[in-house]
Amino acid sequence: MTDYLTAVMAMLGPAENRYADPSAWNRLRDELGVELPADYRTLVDAYAPVKLNWHLYLDHPATERWNLVEHLRDTAEAWSDNDWDDLDADDDPRLLFGLTELTFGAEPGLWPITGTDRGETVFLVTGPESPWLLVSRDQEWYRYDMGFAEWLYRYLIGEDMAGPNSSAFYPGPVTFERRPMTAEERPEPWQGPSRGM
Secondary structure, eight states, rough: OOOOOHHHHHHHHHHOOOTTTTHHHHHHHHHHHHOOOHHHHHHHHHHSSEEETTTTOOOOOOSSSTTTHHHHHHHHHHHHOOOOOOOOOGOOOHHHHHHHHHBBSSSEEEEEEEEEEEEEHHHHHHHHHHHEEEEEEETTEEEOOOOOHHHHHHTTTOOOSEEEEOOOOOSOEEEEOOOOOOSSSOEEEEEEOOOOO
């Protein structure tokens, strides 16, 4: 069985852990009432805040800019403001995935843990069968019964991880873009190790 956390970190290269701080994760848990999975926390600590392969964003709970707590709270609030009662059965994630209700940013519920600039939002679903992932793209929903490390690994090798024809594959090393931490800073791109792809 593949250890996806090890596999994806080998693909991304040495962890920087620039903002790794266990107390930041404790504050997130205390403020929001959710314990995010260990594989997700490890990857965020290792590389965030960052944009991967020009599209996928990871925020961090210990930074003032690109703050994960604010992202989770604000994004969950925006999703909560949608009118979910007027959806067709084919578009309603409650009917598609057996959810009794759509609760964003609450336990149990859906937590928007990452997203892309292509309009995809990845939700961690917590509850009795948790955790698993739901991805929203173009008002359609897709379920992935896997942890975040496996999802990210498959995303980076070019699998369709946001529904059919959603691949965002780029051959060669993974490209990183460090998010600017002040208004004066500019994004700093770099590449991970060779992947033989």
